Amino acid sequence: MSKTKCFTMFAAILAVLIVVSVYAPLAVGCGRWDRKPPKIHWVMQHPKVPEYEDSVLVLAYITDSKSGVANATLCCILNGEQKFEIGMDRNGSLFFAEIPALPYNSTLAYKVCAFDKAGNKACSGEYIYVVGDFHPPTITFIKQFPAKPNYNETVMVIVNATEPTNASGVKELCLSYSTGVDWTTMVMTQNGTMYTATIPSFPYGTTVQYKVSAVDHAGNIASLDLCSYSVEDQYLPVAVFLMPKNGSFLSKTVNVTFYVYDDNLCEAKLMLDDVLLNLWNQTGTYTYVIDAVALNDGVHELKLRALDKAGNVVESTLSIVVDNTPPEVAILQPLDGSFVSGLVLVEVLSDDANFDHIELTINEAVHTWEAKTQIYVWKTAEYGDGEYRITLVAVDKAGNKAEKQVIVVVDNTAPTINSVKWTPETPTTNRTVTVTAQITEIGSGIRSVSLWFKRLGEEWQKISMALQDGNWTATIRGFEEGSTVIFYVECVDKAGNTARSAENYYVVKAVTAEGFAGIPLYWLALAVLAIFAVLASTAYYLHLNRRKRTPTATTFLASSL
Structure with missing residues (x-):
C-alpha cells in the first residue's frame, strides 16, 4: 500500500475519532425498558476502490441511547455465493473491521449489523465493491537463441512475464520485429511459464530489431525497450566421415565415405x-x-x-x-575320426589379437560365442547314429576368418551279447571253467570284452576275454567244493557304449574217485564191508562152538584122575 493511501486512511480514522468523541456522550444512557435498536450513523470503507493486494478497512459509527451497543458484525457475501462474517472491534462508539485482500475481479457485498444489550438489532444498507488491477505485468526475463545468429538461422526469443498471485494474470505476450521498414507482430506461444516466438532467418548483414509487450486481463500493458542483433556468418564447413566408423577393424579393401x-x-x-x-x-x-x-x-x-x-x-x-592376419583355430575334442556317444564335450579354441567370435556348426545347428575358448556339451542321443562333421569358424573384428573341421562317428547303440556258455557246467573242486560269449557289434567296433566273476560273499574280479574262433573266451580259476561262483560278460565298443549279459552261476561239486577196472570205489567199499561181516560172523560162530566143547573135556579129565 502506498504512503499516500496510508496517510489518507490515518486522516479518515482521526476524523472519525473526533466525531465519536463529540457525539458519544449524547448517546449514553439506558432505560429499564429498551425496545429501540441501536442507531448506525454512518459506514465508510478505505480504500474506496481496492486492488487485489489491498485489504479493506470498514468503519461504522453506532450508538444506543438506552441499553448501549453490545456488538457489531460485518456480514459479507463474496461473488454472490460465499457468505462469511467478521466480528468488528470497537473504540467507544466507533466499530471497525478489516476485510482481507481478495483476487482480482472479486465482488464483495457487505453490511454492518449491530445489537444492543437488550437484544435489539439494526443493520446498515448494503455496500458493494469490485477488486481491481491497475498494475501491468512484470517482464522478468528475455533471451534470444542464438545470441549471434548466422544467415539462414532463425532466432528464438524466450520471455517470462509474471503477475502477483491475486492479480488479473498475464493474458498474452506479443513480439514485434523489423528489418528497418515495417513492423511484424506475432502472439508468443506459452510453454509452461515461458513464452516463445521465432524470428525468421535473414541474409547475412541484416540488422533486426524486436520488442516485447505483455498484457494482463485487466488491460494493463508492459513493454520493453528495443532489442537488436546483426546476422553474421560464423558457420563452419561440414566435414564428416560416414564410413567406416571410428575404431573399425578393417582388412583387404577399405571404402572411405x-x-x-x-x-x-x-x-x-x-x-x-x-x-x-x-x-x-x-x-x-x-x-x-x-x-x-x-x-x-x-x-x-x-x-x-x-x-x-x-x-x-x-x-x-x-x-x-x-588387420590382415586370420585367427588361429583348433578343435581340441573330439578328435578327427573318433567314435562318440552320449554327452560329448566339444572343446574349441581360437586366438587373435582382434578376436570377435567363434561359430560352431554341427549338423547345420550353429552356436556362436564371443569367448576364445568354449566347451559345448553335444547331446548325441538327439542325433541318429552315423558320421557327422563338426566345423569351427573363428572371425576377428576385421572380418578375417579361419576354419577347422573334424569328422566323428556317433554310435549310441551298445553291442549285442548273443549267448554266454561255460564248460563244465558243474565243475568239481579246483576245476577251471571256460566261459565263451558270442557278441555282435555293427557300429564303432568292439573295444574290449571283460569277464566279471566272484565267489559268493567276495568281491568282483575282472579278466579280459580274448577272441578265439569267433567267440570271446576267458577262464575262471578253480574253487573249493561247495563254492558258488557268479559271473557275467561285459562288452564296451569304441564309442563307449556298454553291454552286459545276465548274471550266471555254478556250484563246485566234490571230486568222485574211481576203483579197479572202472568199478566205483563205493562198490568196492561195500564189498569190503560185506566180506568183513562174513568173516566176523564166522569167527563168532567158531568161538561159540569152541566154548561148547570145552566142559566135556574137563569132565573127562576129572574122571580119569
Missing part, C-alpha cells in the same frame, strides 16, 4: 597418417578406396579437412585398425 558441405567451400582434403590422398572443391558425398593389404597391421589415422572462403576450417579424424 565422407560428406563435405559449405555454401562457400574452398577445398576438402583426405589424408591417411598425414599423407595427402586426394582433394575436392565441391560440396557432396565422396568415396575413396584404400588398399589395406599394402598397409601394416595396426592403428592408422584418417583425417578430413574442409576450408571455406571465409577462412573457417574444420577437421574430422577417425582411427582404423588394419
